[in-house]
Amino acid sequence: MAITPAAYKSAGEAERGFDGLRMGADALVARITHVRDGIGWIWVVPGSRTLPEVRSSRAYERYATCQNAFRRFVVLLAKQPALELPDPGRPLRPSDAR
Template structure:
């Protein structure tokens, strides 16, 4: 997610098979913006704090795009993310798509 100034404020480690799935995931996050809570934690390798919205799987649902030097700055960044997320307009979602067939990594001639 990007702020109006173009700065990336949040990322998701999840992957989606189709753009429609990604849109639905974002729309669900946007709809529940008021109830979101974050876990603020140290970065694994380095100095700083990140906010993380825990997901249902082992991966976080969303996390901050960068580390913040101070705990309070990280808290404020999460609050700004929630406000920005809630301001996003609802989108017209495309119908659910079936996953496309897997494309082989090798050509028929074996290369």
């Protein structure tokens, strides 16, 4: 449905990032842009840094379809239940200790 370019060091960081996005879903505003190397449109929610906060996972052939996809994303995001956040230091994947 959507992707983020941010890299998180732990599962807790990633889940807190998602929860923050979920809590602010009603205020999200997307910028719809044409794909540089191809045909189609993507929606992008600008972030506080140079990277977008989140963007569509694919390009849409029509501008209106892209707008509707963003609206559906916001509705689905707002419907997600609050998360029980884990320990912030927990790694994303179990370590491969041998």
